Amino acid sequence: MSDLPFPPLILASSSSSVVSASGAQIILYNSQTSKIINSPQVENKLQQNGFIRHLAITNDGKIVASVGDDKNLKVWDVNDDELKLRSTRGLIKKASHISFANDNSIIVSDKVGDVYSYPLDPIPSDPSTSRPPMYSMVSDPTKNPDCTYLLGHVSVTTQHIITPDNKYIITADRDEHIRISRYPKAYVIERQLFGHDGFVSALHIPSSQSNILISGGGDPSIRIWDWTIGQLVNKVDIYSAILPHRKVRSYMRKNKWKGRTMKTEETNTAIQSRDQEEGEETFYSAPEGYVLPTGQGVCIKKIDSLQISGKTIILFFSEGASSIHSFILPSDPSSPTTVNTLPLPYPLLDFTALPNDNGKILLSLDTAWGVLKTNPGPGTDARQDVIQRDELSIEEKESFKDTLSILEVNEEGKFSFTPSNDISSIYSNLPKTDIKTLSNLNLYPLINLLPRWPGLEEDEGIDIPQINSNENGNIDISDDLISLAPTNLTTKTLGGTIKNYTIEELNSLNLKVLGRLKSNGVDVNEILKQRQKKSKEERKLKLLEINKKLKEEKEEIETQKEPEKKKQKQKQKQTKKVVILNEEDMSNS
Amino acid sequence: MSKRTHDQVEEMEAGPSTVTSTSTSSLTPATNGSNDVNIGLLQLPQKRFYRQRAHANVFVDHELDYPKSPSEMDWSYHYPKYFTHPDQTEPSSIQNEKKVEWADVGCGFGGLLMALAPMFPDTLMLGMEIRMSVTKYVTDRIAATRQYQSMLPSNSTERENGEYQNVSVIRANAMKHIGNFFEKGQLSKIFFLFPDPHFKNRKQKARIITPGLLAEYAYVLKPGGILYTVTDVKDLHEWMALHLNNHPLFIPIPNEELTGDAILEAARTSTEEGKKVERNKGDKWVACFRRAENPED
Known part of the structure; x- marks a missing residue:
């Protein structure tokens, strides 16, 4: 119609x-x-x-x-x-x-x-x-x-x-x-x-x-x-x-936070009814997990x-x-x-x-x-x-x-x-x-x-943990502060970060963050060396395993090949026999 | 990104990577023996902790920080020697008269800036880079170099002119926001060194030199200013030269005029990409243009 x-x-x-x-x-x-x-x-x-x-x-x-x-x-x-x-x-x-x-x-x-x-x-x-x-x-x-x-x-x-x-x-x-x-x-x-x-x-x-x-x-x-x-x-x-x-x-849009989507449990109808109750203020609000x-x-x-x-x-x-x-x-x-x-x-x-x-x-x-x-x-x-x-x-x-x-x-x-x-x-x-x-x-x-969507930037992909300040320091570690922009502090004083890191904190950070802290004057050499040793050993173990596996595979192939070789030899003998018989036949006849 | 061998990794772990010169011992940080003072000396950053993939989508909204207009930009964050922070009470002697004159668009790991800064200590230069990790690398590099310079005795041979106080970097999308940072005719030089070639046809709109963007670059560049392009990709060089030649506001500078120019030499050789091209024995193509006067009408 x-x-x-x-x-x-x-x-x-x-x-x-x-x-x-x-x-x-x-x-x-x-x-x-x-x-x-x-x-x-x-x-x-x-x-x-x-x-x-x-x-x-x-x-x-x-x-x-x-x-x-x-x-x-x-x-x-x-x-x-x-x-x-x-x-x-x-x-x-x-x-x-x-x-x-x-x-x-x-x-x-x-x-x-x-x-x-x-x-x-x-x-x-x-x-x-x-x-x-x-x-x-x-x-x-x-x-x-x-x-x-x-x-x-x-x-x-x-x-x-x-x-x-x-x-x-x-x-x-x-x-x-x-x-x-x-x-x-x-x-x-x-x-x-x-x-x-x-x-x-x-x-x-x-x-x-x-x-x-x-x-x-x-x-x-x-x-x-x-x-x-x-x-x-x-x-x-x-x-x-x-x-x-x-x-x-x-x-x-779904609120994707560092690759993980937040799950919402509210159903569609529940959201709409809540909107109607509360009126205009919730017209422009998204439920949990959406933006x-x-x-x-x-x-x-x-x-x-x-x-x-x-x-x-x-x-x-x-x-x-x-x-x-x-x-x-x-x-x-x-x-x-x-x-x-x-x-x-x-x-x-x-x-x-x-x-x-x-x-x-x-x-x-x-x-x-x-x-x-x-x-x-x-x-x-x-x-x-x-x-x-x-x-x-x-x-x-x-x-x-x-x-x-x-x-x-x-x-x-x-x-x-x-x-x-x-x-x-x-x-x-x-x-x-x-x-x-x-x-x-x-x-x-x-x-x-036309409008912009909040927080949809794809970051470098690393999870930098939020370490809050302890009694001494008053700097909150966030991604931005791990690198220091050239400021008055770094040029006039000799200091970089005025922060104490405990060994546990440093252990929890990943290699990239440690490397950046290193350039900011934090002493991380010990931890880096330890990690290096660990990774060395792990690599060695891995190599050994791989070599073992290769050896095993080779042996299997060889054992498989041996019966085949035997079969081939038998075949050759048989053909030889046949040939000889034929020749004998021919010589006979 | 080449995979380093095990030995190279060990070497790098031993001390900070040096770019300019020799003695590494002076840059090792104060160990935790001195607990009272807790001063950490900055070290030159190592690239392996700042890697990021080379291509960044220019058209997407990154969470970028840019000023609403050039007059609202706080340059004291970048050039503390030349600009005072609005909150600070002690005024510096050179107060807000200087402006950034040279811009390196897509500065990468900062090779050009670090080479040019001591050669022209009175010129403020800014690197613009869209990738977050790489910007942080350059920031850390500048901070460490500045600190090192300030700690040197005054008769040291390593002292450089200007102590690198005239160079800085900012994370910005130059294609979108260059007009937010610089006023009309503020820059006298602008560098486009080894930009992303964007080979595919549908990606060519994302190239840094396009007919539409040339109007923006001409806006921030003063008449008589110079625009430098260097690339190792012949197709990109032809594209950039074609569009710059076609643009009424840019006049080509014949290569003969520029032989022996120290700035051009630095542009060709001092960046990471430039060094990589030399190692691989590739070709480099250079095209430089002068910004003409606006037409009369």
Whole structure:
């Protein structure tokens, strides 16, 4: 029964239209003519294979670019009655963000950190030169003939933005970097903005103050910078606004401590019931033996701005949270500002400003959350748990109509719901699918991809025992202190470690640790010599054993060979006898 | 890693491994006869206790410590002679005017740094290494050498310029975080000696010289600064030279200009890898580039 709509995952606006991508279909709504224009229909399987993850539209609303799960960059012309496919190009790696530059070239950031500029129309391929093989384009991104290589980060490039003066491109990545490079000569890095504690996943430059950059990610606060001089201007705390409304969280990983996994005895149901009792505080906690990524599950997915009555209202939301937030950007950006929050009935997928409709924004909600999908429990690698349903009740199907909603924002940044007729026409054009497909759609990739996982470093592999300090010393032996960094202590005084080791302690340490303590001035020669003697003797014993075994084996083989030799001799005698007999025969006859 | 014979092991056990010179007796630690003072003299570390496999995944999150920005880096931990710790009250005479000028990316066991430090005692140089064990080895080596130097009488022939106070090492992922340690245009030299070749096609993105990373290296290197690459793998040399030549901010330095340069000589011969290549009679390829000025627009 294919009667449930694909939710619109992405919304974007031009000066005259709103475009949404739902499944593999693009639906454009022209707000002036109230007309709906669709991209060609595709069947259900292709809806999933080509599921559109990124969308961009030029400001004049005439060209649309989309990238799907099939890694195809498709460029569409907006005609009067249809969206016509203009070109298709394959990307090397999955895209993480796309946008149009002023000259209508498409800037693509991908998941390995590279940023490319694709011309609007594909470069006609030179028949004399062949296209380089895929592996060489992966290893050397400058070899891609379809596009120009702009710049590269060493981790996922989450978003990019070209500054309004068209002279710089600002890119953000998972390693807390915000980089400002020249554009189009992006090989010159102009400056970097430092300060984020976690990944940066959203960037925005408001049109009213073009020297201001607003950035957000997994941090407790959104940062406001003057990017032209590289200075932090303000921080806006957001955890208190977002944390109560988190709905979707990432999967859990087993807590592997030095190769041994911790076993948990609690069952799945026990954990969930305990969560419900204790409420929000345990939303982001993992049971014994499992870990969740750092950052409380906050991931700012989009920052946008509206101009209402001369004021700049900044809007943002966190992926997987069922809320939308706003704050006023004061004309002096360093003055404090407060965050307004509107709770929503479902997790928010995307929002965009309606053109020519001052203060109205269109939202897309994931109405299947809680009905068909829920958070994964421990012990599974799946990104979400499917709630098995065969049929949906009539009320539940009705609630799917809330997928698209319109909010009005006033000049203080406060939200209110407004009904509108426009969206019903968009809604009726959404492609339809069945329960099974909907419940398996993963619409929250960033909360799994971007945060860091605590304590998953593979150490050198040795178990360095934790020897605590005794009465004399006050140094706790941990791996770091076994080696002394050059400090004042070692240069001015003559001492290394000021610690007494007893012989029992030293005996319990392994050879590697002893060797390092030796270089730190601890006298371990005796113990090393003893161990050496031991290992010498052990080696001797081993050699003796091996020699014994070899001898035994040799003897066995020889004894086996002897009866064989005897047999061979007998055979030879027999053949000789036969031969002699024959000769005798011949001589006789 | 070659397996040492039994005899070699015995030799090593007898005393500390010496790198620079001769007398071993002065570095033996005070034995537990003197119980009151409990001073332990540092010894030069032995590599066999610090072995780690050569390849480390650069893209993975190691538990690395890096400053949030270059201005927040506490260099007093590394160069106590030149920087005072924020907590200490006694100010030193040279206060926070010096900056690290030379960086050895992937310094390994510290051969280049130990060779260059006495030759240029007024230049601060930093080694960056991603492997934990190897960084600890270099740390212990520097600590022991500094202590030894400070204990020498002032007329000793073993005294080296600068007493190795101008060299240090840090465990860092230079590909990800070099911009966190150094300001724009801070470095005047950067060394990439015998880097991991990453032969496989799908691993070539992890090479230390890639088109994307060259922008970062150009950012921390001042215009006129020099980037040195030495390798014994011809394919890697061609790759590095190709990308550096293609990059508009790097100008190749012809080899004739650099013959006789003591720094280049140290880069070619004083590292562990360099010595290994010589033992195996391999070839070494050198490519050096100068950082150009930023384009006008």
